[in-house]
Amino acid sequence: MKLTRRNFLAWAGLGAVGAVACEGFGIREGELNIQSPVQLPEDLVRGKDNWYASLCRTCPSCEGIVIRVMEGRAKMIQGNPFYPTNQGKIHARCESGLQSLYHPDRISSPMQRSGARSSAQFLPISWQPNGMDLLQTALQERGRSSVMITEPLRGHMGLLASRFSSAIGGEHLGFESIDNNTYRAAVKSVYGQDSMPDFDLENSQFILSFGADFLSTWVSPTRFNRGYGEFRQGEHRKRGMFYQIDSRFSMTAANADKWLPIKPGWEGHLALSLAQVIIAEGLQAPGVDVASLTGGDNLDNFRPELIVEKAGLTAEMTDGNAVEFVKNLARSFATSRPAVAIGGGSAGASSNGLFNLEAIYALNYLVGSVGEEGGVKLNPGSPWTDVPSSSKVGSLEDWTRITEQIRSGQTNLLLLHGADPVHGLPDSLHLRNAIEQADDLMIVSFSPFLDDTSAMADLILPDRVSLEDWGDDISEPGPGFQMVGFQQPVVNPLGDLDPLSFPDVLLTMAQELGKESQLPWSNFKNMLREGSDALFELNRGSIEASSAEEFWNNLLKRGGWWDENSTGSKYVQPTAGLLKSIAGKASDPDFSGIGMDTDSFYLVPFAHNTLMDGYNSHLPWLQSAPDPLSTVTWQTWVEVNDQTADRLELKEGDILRIESSKDFIKAVVYPTPAAPPNVMSVPFGQGRKHGSDYATDRSSNESSNVMDILETTQVEGTGSLAWAGTRVKVSKTGESVSISKLEGDARAVEIGLTPAEDIIKTIAPENA
């Protein structure tokens, strides 16, 4: 056949089709391979998932979680449906536990400082001999003048940290930027309890909350959200009524039937005003001994007529008559039983915060809600005799003392775990400065991530993250009965990481230092196992087992142990003259600093919905989770009343300079009709200077730490930071950025101008 151009192309085409077809039907190399992995723990079975129960450590409420593990890698975190506090639900923060595990900025091995302090320059070293030897030498030489600063610790880790500190002659303090010491003190003073109480929202008819953003960030939001859901939409019950009295329009305020924007620091006066109305009109619950409770003081100094103006309650916000509004509120609260009063957040964070919270919690006595269904549920103590059920957390007074000790050389060893005090304390305390100038100070950080305090450390010994380590927790607040959660390692650290468990390091050091008499355990797992055996010996609670071994296995399988029959006190007798005593402590909130000039504003900071105080700001999921109200992500914003913004000629995205007597920060303006005109609200959480890019790669225009400008005012009686006790002045910088938010351009106030029927279209039944 003659090879023409046409023939050549035809045969070439056929050849190509044949080649492709034959290749397509072949079997690729490795297609039929089946691999024997080198190691085979149970969870390495290909294609098969395992779910392990454990605890979330991203926030202090320590929710029960289950983790899906496939081929040795954690894939998903969900709520543990058996766990009594969160009952299968979790906060968005818990899910980011996976990002801690796989974070690219985890510290992979021990490191020693190689540059000047604060330069954040480190060189990797080995655990043995360098890391452990350096730690041992430091503990031997400086243990007696050491301070161990950790996250708030409960359960066996709390016991271990305090015993270890005491064994080496040092001090242990828990650290919280926004501490709950005032709340604890109020609970102790009013109810005589050491543990935080639970609130039975599910069965309540009326919730009166002062400053506590309990649906978003306050104490145990997942638990409260669950109860709130039932409160609103539970079957076979009337929809409950909910008032939020708060100087900021929080997510909780947004869910309330009525939000009352009170002047910061006047919550206690209003609470006593409500008490006065209840007593004067005889609306107290049957059986309440009013004479004993008031001690002869009928609270006339707190009549609504005397309080509403001080508290900033105007006719405009109270349907025309503030006094009558307060009286009606008192009547509704007292007659809609069961009712519960809750106080926290900014209500406890002014100079008179303890008075405020005591006054609020005393209301529950008047309406008979203490220890009752639908009211305040008191929690029992720890099931173990020596294991703490409550965290010991330092106050601003403590941190001021420790800063002075560092400055004077009295403290020359800081051991840090799960705490970043340089970022989390007011800049005006000058802790950073004290550390920089203390020549003889040694800092050992056990953080798996670099943060502002770890960046100043001499030695970093990276801890395992919670999904890789053992632990336990006594829930605080508990569900009203005794319970303990257990945390187990569900995966091993990735191959390129070399962390060691913090409690195991402490126990190893205890042995090296000859402290076995105080800390006799070889590792933390053994310590927990001993705790499990003690629970088994109690022979009660949720775990049934015939042997201690079986009990341990079932305990880990279920994620914890609880005993619904071991409840807290059902009734607490109030101390005689309680209301009189509280009224005697009444004082006006102190706003020292720049004073009360008319061109200044109240600064009401608030915990960020996902970042909280900022310790987890290196986690991108938490950074990119929009704030529930403003929908802002990644930035520090300031909530400004829209009319105030107009007056100051501010528009969304403008950079605002916010200045107190201490310093200034800059933040992105977010005008909103829901902000009180005399208040500037800024979230905690941003403004880290060292560590992961996710926390630090924005300029100070967009990411700032509101702690830097707070006055160091203390709460009277507790010494805690009065973080809602600062006044600020604001000024335009002339700069502007694009605000990073998900919300559209149609704002609530604009929608409000449109008649509802133009927005909500109804379909006639015949057209449906």
Added chain:
Amino acid sequence: MMPSRKLLPLMVAGGVVTVIMGFVLVVLLISWFSNPPFGLGNAPAQPVAFPHTVHVADNNIQCEFCHRNVTKGASATVPAVETCLFCHQNIDGGSADSQVEIQKVRDAFDTDTPINWERVHRLPDHVRFIHEAHIRYFTDDDIPVKYGINGEELAETPDVALTCTICHGDVGNKVEVQPKTGQSLKMGTCLDCHRNNSVPTDCTVCHK
């Protein structure tokens, strides 16, 4: 003789059609007579010469000791190298050849290198086969009459090892594993066995 100019296009078209049809025919024949296509029936070369005879027939190790997931899930799974070391940390093998093979396993463990075996039994990707369900059925004493893969009535309820042989043949007595001689694992075989045993034959029982 050269074809006329008029016949040439017709011959080319006929040739093309013949080639395509032939190709399709060959593929269909291979698909029918082999399972999977290409190379069924042979014992593929394995990275380690593992004798089932020594482990199963001589030392009575149960199937599920190594194939740990066979009574628990879909895949039977091959054992991890670590599992081999349970015994071969101490057992060296009786011959020079076996010692060489055992050393390969130890080296794999020491160097953290997985072993890539060649799969012997394979079903198409669109088929879902659950080992656990089949073993549970055949080892169930409460089912009075059961039939094997080729329709034969089983005299008594088999144990796990005997159940494996129904489809895989007497692997325990084979030095090299290869498919059961003459045993089809095509869809018709599955359907016949399901019908004989009165178990569902809905499409979604087996097909993904």
